[in-house]
Every structure is written in structure tokens, then in C-alpha cells.
Amino acid sequence: MVENRDRSLAKSFFGLISQKPYFSGIVPLLIIFAVMAVANPVFFAADNMIDMARTASYTFILAAPYTFLMILGNIDLTMGAVISLGGVVCAKCLLSGMSIPLAILVVVGVCCIIGVVKAYIIFHFNLPPFIITLGLQYMINGIVLVWTEGIAITGLPKEFKIVGQGSIFPGTRFFTTILIALIEAAIFYFLLEKTKFGRSICAVGGNRETSRMAGIRVNFYLYAGHILVSVFAGLLGVLYASRFASAITTIGSGKELTTIAATVIGGTSMFGGSGTIVGTLIGCFLFAVITNALIMAGVSTYWQNFVFGLILILAIILDKFRRDAATRIN
Amino acid sequence: MSETILEMRGVTKRFPGVLALSKVDITVNKGEILAICGENGAGKSTLMKVLNGTYVAGTYEGDIYVDGKHVRFHSIEDAQKSGIEMISQELSVLLDATLAENIFIGNLPGKNGVVDFKTLYAETEKALKTIKLDASPKMMGRRLNSGQLQMISIMRAFVKKPKLLVLDEPTSALTDKETEILMSLLRDFRSQGGSCIYISHKLDEVFQISDRIMVMRDGEMINSHKVDKVSMDQLVAEMVGREITDFYPKVDFEIGEETLRVENLTIPHPSIPGKNIIEDVSFSLHRGEILGIGGLVGAGRSESLEAIFGLRNKGVTKKIFVNGKETRIRNTQDAIRAGMGFLTEERKTNGIIWMFDILSNMTLAVLRDIPGKYVIDKKHEKKIAQEMFERVGVKAPSLKTLVVNLSGGNQQKVILGKWLLKSPKILFLDEPTRGIDVGAKAEVYKIMGQLVEQGVSIIMVSSDMPELLAMSDRCIVFSNGHITGEFIGDQITDENIMKAAIA
Numbered sequence: 001m002v003e004n005r006d007r008s009l010a011k012s013f014f015g016l017i018s019q020k021p022y023f024s025g026i027v028p029l030l031i032i033f034a035v036m037a038v039a040n041p042v043f044f045a046a047d048n049m050i051d052m053a054r055t056a057s058y059t060f061i062l063a064a065p066y067t068f069l070m071i072l073g074n075i076d077l078t079m080g081a082v083i084s085l086g087g088v089v090c091a092k093c094l095l096s097g098m099s100i101p102l103a104i105l106v107v108v109g110v111c112c113i114i115g116v117v118k119a120y121i122i123f124h125f126n127l128p129p130f131i132i133t134l135g136l137q138y139m140i141n142g143i144v145l146v147w148t149e150g151i152a153i154t155g156l157p158k159e160f161k162i163v164g165q166g167s168i169f170p171g172t173r174f175f176t177t178i179l180i181a182l183i184e185a186a187i188f189y190f191l192l193e194k195t196k197f198g199r200s201i202c203a204v205g206g207n208r209e210t211s212r213m214a215g216i217r218v219n220f221y222l223y224a225g226h227i228l229v230s231v232f233a234g235l236l237g238v239l240y241a242s243r244f245a246s247a248i249t250t251i252g253s254g255k256e257l258t259t260i261a262a263t264v265i266g267g268t269s270m271f272g273g274s275g276t277i278v279g280t281l282i283g284c285f286l287f288a289v290i291t292n293a294l295i296m297a298g299v300s301t302y303w304q305n306f307v308f309g310l311i312l313i314l315a316i317i318l319d320k321f322r323r324d325a326a327t328r329i330n
Numbered sequence: 331m332s333e334t335i336l337e338m339r340g341v342t343k344r345f346p347g348v349l350a351l352s353k354v355d356i357t358v359n360k361g362e363i364l365a366i367c368g369e370n371g372a373g374k375s376t377l378m379k380v381l382n383g384t385y386v387a388g389t390y391e392g393d394i395y396v397d398g399k400h401v402r403f404h405s406i407e408d409a410q411k412s413g414i415e416m417i418s419q420e421l422s423v424l425l426d427a428t429l430a431e432n433i434f435i436g437n438l439p440g441k442n443g444v445v446d447f448k449t450l451y452a453e454t455e456k457a458l459k460t461i462k463l464d465a466s467p468k469m470m471g472r473r474l475n476s477g478q479l480q481m482i483s484i485m486r487a488f489v490k491k492p493k494l495l496v497l498d499e500p501t502s503a504l505t506d507k508e509t510e511i512l513m514s515l516l517r518d519f520r521s522q523g524g525s526c527i528y529i530s531h532k533l534d535e536v537f538q539i540s541d542r543i544m545v546m547r548d549g550e551m552i553n554s555h556k557v558d559k560v561s562m563d564q565l566v567a568e569m570v571g572r573e574i575t576d577f578y579p580k581v582d583f584e585i586g587e588e589t590l591r592v593e594n595l596t597i598p599h600p601s602i603p604g605k606n607i608i609e610d611v612s613f614s615l616h617r618g619e620i621l622g623i624g625g626l627v628g629a630g631r632s633e634s635l636e637a638i639f640g641l642r643n644k645g646v647t648k649k650i651f652v653n654g655k656e657t658r659i660r661n662t663q664d665a666i667r668a669g670m671g672f673l674t675e676e677r678k679t680n681g682i683i684w685m686f687d688i689l690s691n692m693t694l695a696v697l698r699d700i701p702g703k704y705v706i707d708k709k710h711e712k713k714i715a716q717e718m719f720e721r722v723g724v725k726a727p728s729l730k731t732l733v734v735n736l737s738g739g740n741q742q743k744v745i746l747g748k749w750l751l752k753s754p755k756i757l758f759l760d761e762p763t764r765g766i767d768v769g770a771k772a773e774v775y776k777i778m779g780q781l782v783e784q785g786v787s788i789i790m791v792s793s794d795m796p797e798l799l800a801m802s803d804r805c806i807v808f809s810n811g812h813i814t815g816e817f818i819g820d821q822i823t824d825e826n827i828m829k830a831a832i833a
Binding site for chain 1: 641662663665666667672674679680681682683684685686690694695697698700702704705706708732748
């Protein structure tokens with residue numbers, strides 16, 4: 001992401017972070033940390049932190065590529081359905097005797113096709129991504145239900161559980177999913193900040209026409225964004241199936257909204273053109289933190305939704321404040 | 331009963347880190363048109379925003395007196411109630427509403443919240459007749475072109491019968507005919523006792539219509555002149571604060587062989603189905619030549635450049651020859667590869683990326699050429715951007731400044747820099763100096779001169795007659811889908827171009 005720095009504001013800590021793109025995510029995080037330090041310091045125990053990180057990893061694995069799509073100015077409501085589909089496709093393949101790598105490859109292939117179809121409908125007919133992906137989501141969920149008749153698929157091979165339930169050093173709590181998320185964070189960060197691919201994504205998202213004029217292959221990046229998101233959604237479904245040792249047909253339900261919310265909280269603008277991986281990381285962590293903190297503070301879990309919504313709105317307001325400050329009035 | 335309709339005393343306005351206005355005094359008399367001139371960033375728009383209530387009382391220092399009475403505006407409505415109406419630079423029209431609604435919005439005739447449509451349409455008919463627009467009051471805003479829409483928003487202010495009308499660059503979207511209608515409207519308004527503040531970069535218009543001219547620079551009021559007591563050179567010198575010699579550079583370069591030839595260019599009309607906006611047009615361009623393209627707004631000049639550049643392709647037929655060799659241009663990548671560059675008419679739409687900084691905007695077209703197969707060699711990128719930044723003379727704190735914080739002229743320079751980094755052999759400029767101040771204009775002309783000396787060929791579409799006359803080596807004129815005139819050297823005159831444009 002390309003940023004401007006106002007040296008006069010940077011004099012205080014608040015001033016410093018208020019210019020970072022992940023400002024909108026860090027502030028609620030710090031507030032919750034402050035509250036928990038008083039309410040229930042057990043919150044900060046290593047075990048608990050790792051649990052939160054593990055939960056956050058699942059969200060992040062999809063939110064990272066989704067950040068790219070949001071920077072492109074698009075939205076994708078099919079994510080939840082594709083997650084469920086990914087798990088189901090993988091399970092059916094495994095049960096039919098395929099090896100794990102081959103099953104995963106099939107999932108990737110199916111999701112690529114979904115990504116291409118999705119992008120084609122949106123860009124060839126120039127239709128709003130919101131409605132198209134909404135419709136596709138219904139369709140894909142429908143296909144999953146028909147295919148499985150609503151019954152979860154169990155009886156998966158033992159080795160399959162390794163990734164989702166395992167840890168790098170067996171017996172310890174270094175969960176593999178956390179490692180996957182961290183590696184992915186490094187790769188996507190590098191892609192976004194240091195490569196021509198990443199810069200072009202920001203350019204296309206910032207102004208499609210200007211990028212087209214400058215000779216950037218706009219369609220390539222738009223399709224790439226959609227395909228990446230669908231593929232990672234499918235892989236996330238595989239991961240869930242691995243963790244629960246079964247493909248639950250509704251596992252993805254609602255996850256598209258969590259992904260979008262986490263990315264937005266991290267400071268990525270829904271209008272496109274800017275976003276950071278670090279921000280998304282913080283946004284995902286924040287979601288895991290909220291659930292956990294409420295429990296640890298003895299608050300009824302029914303408050304979860306309310307708190308999620310409140311923090312989402314707070315984050316958007318904070319982000320607007322940050323953007324306005326960066327754009328000096330003449 | 332005083333002669334003064336408006337007095338602003340000691341107006342000072344600050345923004346974080348910037349003093350936008352410094353103790354500005356202005357006076358406007360009844361039945362007078364006062365022009366305010368100044369470079370972009372001089373404070374004209376800010377002063378007008380203080381006047382029309384956009385900046386409310388309390389956010390600035392100084393006083394406003396309307397018709398001798400001290401007033402404090404807490405909203406734009408307050409200013410309007412005092413009889414001050416403003417027509418801004420940006421088109422503010424409702425595309426999906428009728429012309430009647432557009433003209434009378436906020437001012438609809440009727441009682442108890444119920445609209446009196448009969449009166450509404452009758453009054454709209456009258457208004458449309460005044461601006462000589464042949465349209466029905468029930469027509470949708472979307473059907474009109476930008477010049478006509480500007481006339482509609484001008485009428486919106488007129489029908490309120492204001493005491494003081496403020497016009498900010500009102501003719502930027504208007505054709506010459508529409509400009510004439512506006513001028514006669516203003517003269518009638520003035521003879522009935524109405525007053526006007528007229529802000530424009532077009533100094534010839536200013537001399538045509540105003541009684542007095544005020545010059546602003548860097549937030550200060552520099553001088554006020556009666557229109558017949560000042561010359562254009564004097565005005566420009568005061569606006570810029572320095573002498574501008576050689577406003578239009580004299581370039582000595584032998585015009586060479588043909589670099590570009592366009593044949594049988596046909597472009598379907600963007601809004602009228604079944605019709606062609608450009609019909610079987612052919613022309614050529616030579617090395618070191620500046621080819622001016624004149625014509626009325628809507629003649630298809632920009633569309634022609636877009637079609638050649640591969641930006642507009644639907645239904646377009648064309649044959650392009652670069653350096654004598656036939657070249658297929660299906661998209662912008664082909665055009666860029668063939669050595670072309672295109673500075674578009676609307677920089678906000680497709681010239682710059684709003685949220686990026688200067689650095690990223692400048693290197694946009696050369697991303698692929700910067701060393702590093704996937705990774706961007708940031709040191710190299712910064713170096714070439716810095717060189718270009720200095721070469722085109724962008725006035726900004728650093729490369730990291732966001733372009734949204736730059737003035738129009740500086741934004742235009744950034745876009746020029748973007749294309750220059752590609753070292754194009756053929757450069758298309760569509761209204762290169764629209765909406766930029768005098769100082770920046772001169773710098774753009776200087777760069778054009780330098781390019782031509784290096785053998786670059788330039789096609790320039792311009793509605794600015796002095797610019798077209800001074801900068802073109804050869805000039806072709808589009809009208810009704812054809813080239814209606816081609817002029818070289820001394821033949822490039824006001825008259826010839828005008829006659830061909832309306833042919």
C-alpha cells in the first residue's frame with residue numbers, strides 16, 4: 001500500500017498509530033486488552049493466546065486473498081458456500097479412494113472453475129459483484145445440499161486429520177494452522193507490498209480506467225483476485241474437514257461475512273485501492289479475541305453479535321478519521 | 331441607499347498548516363461584474379466558499395456585509411436567503427430527474443408541500459427559451475450533454491433572482507454559442523441592477539464581460555483594476571508574481587517524415603444508435619510536429635484519439651500505420667507498445683489514481699519495465715520518479731505526497747511525467763491545460779516544446795483557441811464526422827478554424 005506520513009502528528013504514540021492503515025483494528029484490540037487486564041488477566045495466559053491465534057488463523061487463511069479482492073473493489077459472497085463445497089468435494093474424493101494430495105488438487109481445480117465462472121459473469125456482463133455472488137452462493141449451497149442430502153460425510157482416512165488437528169511438534173500446542181497462516185501472511189505481504197503483481201492490484205482497484213490507459217491488463221488481475229479467493233475458500237473447507245474429521249455441509253455458513261468484516265476492520269477500504277495484510281491479520285485476531293474475551297469476562301455469549309457489530313462500526317469510523325487526516329484540505 | 335451590494339472585510343481563513351486567505355477585502359457594486367483572477371491555489375474558491383456559506387461564520391475571521399447590512403452565514407441557505415447564489419465549477423445536476431426539477435430543485439412552486447406542476451413546467455419553458463435550449467421540461471437530465479447541463483445549472487441560479495451571482499469557471503464545459511448566450515444573460519442581469527462575481531482562467535472572457543478585475547495570489551488580494559485600465563500581460567504578471575516571457579515557446583525543429591497515419595477511421599456515436607460520430611476520417615502526423623485538432627465540443631475529437639489508442643474499440647474500424655508499417659491496435663497495451671502515450675481530458679476519471687502518491691502514479695505505465703521480474707526494484711523506481719518529478723517541475727513536498735493534495739496543474743504534470751517515462755514517440759494530449767493556472771500552463775507548453783525538439787510527434791486536441799493557434803504547426807478541424815479543414819502555418823487563424831468547426 002502506498003502511504004503518506006504527516007510528521008507533525010507522529011509526535012505521540014496515538015499520533016503514530018493513527019496514521020497506520022491498521023489503526024481501525026488496533027484501537028479496539030488495545031481497548032479489549034486494557035479491559036481484560038482488569039477483568040480477567042488469565043486472558044493473557046499463553047494457552048489462551050494460542051487458542052485465539054488458532055481460531056484467528058482459520059479466518060485469516062481466507063481473509064488474506066480476500067484482502068486482494070477487496071482492494072480490487074470487488075465483493076464475494078460465495079465464500080461460505082465454497083468453503084462447504086471444498087470440504088464436501090475433498091471428502092467425496094477421499095472416500096472414493098483418492099490420495100490426499102490428489103483430492104486437494106481436485107478441490108483446487110473445482111474452485112478455479114468456480115472463480116473463472118464467477119469473474120466471467122461479473123465482468124463480461126458488467127454486473128454488480130454483490131448480486132452475482134449472492135445468487136451464486138445460493139446455487140452452490142444448493143448443490144452441496146443436494147449432493148450430500150444434508151448429511152455430514154464421515155469416515156475419512158486417519159492421516160487426513162493431521163493438518164487440521166495436528167501441531168508441528170506433536171504433543172505441543174504449535175498448531176499447524178497457525179504456521180500455515182503465518183507463512184501465508186508472509187507470502188501475501190510480500191506479494192502486495194513488494195511485487196509488480198501487488199502494485200497492479202492496488203492500481204486496478206484504485207482506478208480501473210487509469211490502469212487500463214497505462215497498459216495494465218485489468219481483466220487479468222480482476223480474474224486473478226476472484227480465482228484466488230475461491231481456491232483458498234475451497235482449501236479452507238478442506239482444512240475444516242481435516243479438523244473435524246468430517247465434511248459438514250453447512251460449515252461455511254456465515255463465514256463470508258466474518259471474512260469481509262475482519263478485512264474491513266483491518267483498514268481495507270470497501271471502495272478499493274488500498275489495504276494491508278497486517279491490517280487483515282489484526283482484524284482476524286480481533287474477532288477471535290472478542291469471542292474469547294467475552295467468555296473470559298463472564299459475559300453471556302448472546303452479547304457476541306452485538307459486540308461484533310459495534311466494533312465493526314467503530315472500526316469504520318476510525319478508518320474514516322484516519323483517511324480524512326491523511327488527505328489534507330487545501 | 332449605497333451603491334455597494336457586497337463588502338467583505340479582512341477575511342482570513344486557516345487550514346491545518348496552510349493560510350488560505352489573508353486579510354482579503356473585496357467590494358462589489360450594484361449593476362457590476364467583478365472578475366477575480368488568480369492561479370490555482372490563490373484562494374479564489376476558498377473566498378467564494380466563505381461568501382456562499384459553505385464555510386460557516388466562526389470558521390474564518392473577517393466580516394461580510396450584504397447591501398450595507400452585516401451578515402453571518404451559518405449555512406448555504408443563509409447565504410441564499412441574503413440573495414447570494416453560486417454556480418460552481420463542477421456540474422451539479424440530477425441526471426435522473428427532469429429538466430424542470432433540475433432548474434427548480436429546492437425552489438419548486440406550490441403550496442402546502444404539494445407541487446404545482448402547471449406553473450413548474452410553464453416557468454421551465456420560459457427558462458429554456460432564455461437559454462435557447464430546444465428541449466422539453468419533462469426531458470431527463472441524462473439526455474443532455476455537459477455543455478447543456480451547465481446551462482441548466484446556470485438557470486437554476488438565475489430563476490431565484492439573486493442579488494449577487496457568483497460564477498466559478500462557468501464556461502469550461504460550454505460551446506462558443508452557449509458562452510455567447512451566457513454572456514448576454516449576464517449583460518441583461520447587470521443592466522437590471524444585478525451583480526456578478528466572475529471567476530475564470532479565460533482572460534479573454536474576463537476582458538469581454540467584466541467591469542472590474544481583482545487579482546489574487548497566495549491567499550492575498552493583490553490589486554483591483556478597472557477593465558479598460560489594465561492589459562492582459564499586466565494581469566498575468568500580477569497573477570503569477572513574475573514576468574512570463576515566451577508564454578508559448580518558439581521551437582525550431584525540422585518537421586520530418588511521417589510517424590503516424592490513420593486511415594478510414596469510423597467510430598459509432600456513443601449516445602445515438604445507428605449514427606457514426608466519425609465517418610471515414612484519415613490524417614497523418616510527422617516527426618517533431620504538433621498537430622492541433624480543433625472543432626466544437628461533441629465533434630468526436632476525444633473519441634478519435636481514444637479509438638486510435640485502443641481505448642475505444644466497440645464498432646470502430648480503422649487502419650493505423652506507425653512509421654509507414656501497418657500496426658494492429660486492439661487495446662491500450664498495443665498502443666503503448668507502438669510508442670504512443672495519451673494524456674486524457676478528465677484526469678479524475680482516467681488520468682491519475684486518486685489514493686496513490688506521486689511516485690506510484692508516475693511509474694504506473696512503466697511498471698513492467700522497471701528491473702525485477704516480479705519484485706519491484708524500489709530504489710530504481712524512486713530514482714526514475716525523482717528525475718521525472720524534477721524534470722516536469724511538480725510543486726510538492728515530496729514523491730510521497732498524495733496526488734489528491736495537489737493542484738490541477740501539478741496533477742497534470744504528474745500525468746505528463748507518467749507518459750514521458752515511457753519515452754513515447756507519439757503523444758496524444760486531450761485538453762492538456764484545461765482547468766490549470768497560467769503558471770502551470772506555461773510550464774506544460776515548455777515541456778511540449780522540449781519534446782518536439784527531441785523528435786516526438788504530438789497530437790493536441792484543444793478548445794482553447796489561443797493555445798490551438800499558438801502551439802499547432804498544422805491544424806485539422808473536425809465537424810459532423812469529417813475533417814472540414816486543414817491549415818498550416820499562417821493559415822491557422824481564429825476565423826479559419828471557427829468556420830471549419832461549424833461547417
